[in-house]
Amino acid sequence: MxxxxxxxxxxxxxxxxxxxxxxxxxxxxxxxxxxxxxxxxxxxxxxxxxxxxxxRPAGQFLAAGDPPYTARDVEDGFERELLAAWWQAAAETDPEVASPDATDALAATPRSVQAALRALSGSKFFANLALRAVVSDLKQVRAYLTDQKxxxxxxxxxxxxxxxxxxxxxxxxxxxxxxxxxxxxxxxxxxxxxxxxxxxxxxxxxxxxxxxxxxxxxxxxxxxxxxxxxxxxxxxxxxxxxxxxxxxxxxxxxxxxxxxxxxxxxxxxxxxxxxxxxxxxxxxxxxxxx
The missing domain is CATH 3.40.50 (Rossmann fold)
Structure with a gap:
């Protein structure tokens, strides 16, 4: 070992x-x-x-490595809460990121999720990540913490x-x-x-x-x-x-x-x-x- x-x-x-x-x-x-x-x-x-x-999705060989996720794939509950936390943290450390407090960030709508993803894509932290990669990361964290298997x-x-x-x-x-x-x-x-x-x-x-x-x-x-x-x-x-x-x-x-x-x-x-x-x-x- x-x-x-x-x-x-x-x-x-x-x-x-x-x-x-x-x-x-x-x-x-x-x-x-x-x-x-x-x-x-x-x-x-x-x-x-x-x-x-x-x-990794079984039997799929995607060039970019992630399923083609969009804002609509961010689920209510854990994923939306984690996304909001990341947005808040990005806004506190990067002056180029608008604060979620000034938006309808926590509203349960695809539009608010899209706003969060758009804000994060403009941050220094997430600048090199595609939208679908951010959504994929959300889902991995949720899967580990909520799916016992x-x-x-x-x-x-x-x-x-x-x-x-x-x-x-x-x-x-x-x-x-x-x-x-x-x-x-x-x-x-x-x-x-x-x-x-x-x-x-x-x-x-x-x-x-x-x-x-x-x-x-x-x-x-x-x-x-x-x-x-x-x-x-x-x-x-x-x-x-x-x-x-x-x-x-x-x-x-x-x-x-x-x-x-x-x-x-x-x-x-x-x-x-x-x-x-x-x-x-x-x-x-x-x-x-x-």
Whole structure:
């Protein structure tokens, strides 16, 4: 089993384990170098917990990788709420994006969804994503958090990669939710460092309240389970302009043992490699491997 397990995020349905490792490994290696820990790991130490194919339509080979979604395919409830949250976050970090407060953004009409998608397409964060890719990402997050069969299959893929030799788990975006739940489901595991990057784990209503195991409730406050033993160090890194990592500090939910930091990832705020090359990320990984 690998010493380092990487867990990808949403929108990777046309990728695969080896292809993602070929992208993540050089960035991870650069991060270790920035942290002064060059040579602590080799590419052979790294594996990818891949679940993206669970969201790939069977028997369809689409050039752009996503079904031809439109605004009308955004479903009421979870998908519309997540879209509104992304829009609000984009407006708060990008002056070019109109605030949803000044529109009928939350109205239950295809027109309001179209307005949200149009606003996001003009933002720095979503500028390179086609409309149908944004809708596809919404549906992947909803599928994991609301469909138990999909959840168990994705979580199982990650659990299968975590073995007795695994010391570090690095998880991006939706993958941070998958990895968190996988570690919670593996009592006694030997992982020493969980590094979450671009994580939505701080979103109370949409994510936290749906976690498995369910967080403990103390009045209006909630406290998520710790995904390991006393030797586990959890570091969460959030890009200043990362819309998916809407809540930057996870300590109010998961406790003060968790370390939170905000990074400057430029225009590629949510890109996994932008996180991996940072010295703070390299340091967190090195601590788990040392």
């Amino acid at each position: 690998a010493r380092v397990v990487c867990v990808h995020g949403m929108g990777q349905q046309l990728q695969g384990e080896d292809r993602l490792r070929s992208v993540w490994w050089p960035a991870l290696s650069d991060g270790l170098r920035r942290a002064g820990a060059e040579g602590l790991a080799t590419e052979a130490d790294v594996e990818v917990g891949f679940y993206g194919d669970l969201f 999909t959840r168990e299959r994705a979580r199982g893929r990650v659990m299968d990669r975590i073995g007795p030799d695994t010391r570090v788990v690095i998880a991006h975006s939706l993958g941070s939710v998958v990895a968190y739940e996988a570690l919670c489901a593996l009592p006694g595991h030997g992982v020493r460092a969980l590094v979450t990057i671009g994580s939505p784990l701080g979103m109370r209503n949409l994510v936290v309240d749906r976690l498995q195991p369910a967080p403990a409730r103390e009045g209006k406050a909630v406290r998520g389970a710790w995904p390991g033993g006393d030797k586990l160090t959890w570091t969460n890194l959030a890009g200043a302009g990362d819309v998916v990592a809407l809540v930057k500090d996870l300590r109010p939910v998961f406790g003060d043992r968790l370390r939170s930091a905000v990074l400057s990832n430029g225009t590629h705020a949510h890109d996994a490699t932008s996180y991996l090359t940072d010295a703070l990320c390299g340091r967190a990984i090195a601590e788990g491997l040392a």
